[in-house]
Amino acid sequence: MSMTKRDFVEKIARATGLLQQDVAVAVQLLLDTLADEMAAGRTVELRDFGVFEVVSHKARVGRNPKHPEETVAIPARAGVRFRSGKTLKRRVLQLDTSRICGD
Numbered sequence: 001m002s003m004t005k006r007d008f009v010e011k012i013a014r015a016t017g018l019l020q021q022d023v024a025v026a027v028q029l030l031l032d033t034l035a036d037e038m039a040a041g042r043t044v045e046l047r048d049f050g051v052f053e054v055v056s057h058k059a060r061v062g063r064n065p066k067h068p069e070e071t072v073a074i075p076a077r078a079g080v081r082f083r084s085g086k087t088l089k090r091r092v093l094q095l096d097t098s099r100i101c102g103d
Contacts, residue, residue, distance in 0.1 A: 005031075048087035055081045084099060 013020040015100040030093065033102055037044050059076040084092070 027076055041078075045084070048085045050084045050088055053081050053083070055079050 005027065009024045010022055010025070012018070013023045018037070034044055038052055038054050041054050043051060045051045055078070057077050057079055060074050062072045062074045064070045064072065
């Protein structure tokens with residue numbers, strides 16, 4: 001099961017005693033700021049959690065698996081890479097893999 005933004009807001013509101021409305025505004029502001037910084041081409045580092053960075057993917061030629069003789073030009077584009085921080089890596093490594101959804 002995945003956690004939605006709404007679930008995230010509710011959990012933080014319960015933990016802090018803040019109103020869900022106020023937490024929702026703060027969470028949205030965090031996400032908007034993160035997106036704005038990356039849209040400007042900047043890297044965002046959240047210590048111990050991870051680093052979000054903008055990367056460029058070169059233009060390349062792709063092939064249709066059903067018709068390998070057909071080539072398709074794939075244009076260059078920007079993308080986002082996330083590298084987890086040490087603390088997050090340690091916590092995830094302790095995860096019981098039998099509890100992971102989607103396997």
